[in-house]
Amino acid sequence: MKASKNFGIYAIAILGLIALLIPTNTQAQQNGIKRTDLQRHNLSISGIETVQARIDFDAHTAFGKHSHPGEEIIYVLEGSLEYEIEGEAPVILKAGEVLFVPAGKIHSAKNNTDKKASELATYIVEKGKPILVMKK
Numbered sequence: 001m002k003a004s005k006n007f008g009i010y011a012i013a014i015l016g017l018i019a020l021l022i023p024t025n026t027q028a029q030q031n032g033i034k035r036t037d038l039q040r041h042n043l044s045i046s047g048i049e050t051v052q053a054r055i056d057f058d059a060h061t062a063f064g065k066h067s068h069p070g071e072e073i074i075y076v077l078e079g080s081l082e083y084e085i086e087g088e089a090p091v092i093l094k095a096g097e098v099l100f101v102p103a104g105k106i107h108s109a110k111n112n113t114d115k116k117a118s119e120l121a122t123y124i125v126e127k128g129k130p131i132l133v134m135k136k
């Protein structure tokens with residue numbers, strides 16, 4: 001009986017740890033914005049990984065100020081998005097255009113149009129750190 005009781009305790013502890021380690025999109029989910037992680041791979045550089053995600057913006061939605069522990073490369077898939085990067089003038093990109101966001105730079109994105117907009121975001125980041133850090 002004692003062994004099965006210990007097994008239950010261990011199983012609950014393991015499930016709890018797994019829940020903490022599984023990457024979630026809660027930070028990236030805001031009203032009208034959906035983030036879909038597409039792939040994640042270790043790079044040949046120790047401690048660095050790449051993560052690719054699709055971010056869909058409903059009409060007139062914005063993703064607030066945030067940063068990443070590495071570089072972000074953005075490709076606008078559809079629609080038009082306005083990006084603000086710390087220390088730079090805002091830029092509006094449409095489908096087919098790209099943007100590079102340096103590591104640690106605070107930035108934001110918004111869809112100012114009446115149509116859906118989407119981007120493909122590729123992050124080159126330090127492994128084990130959160131992909132996204134929201135700023136207040």
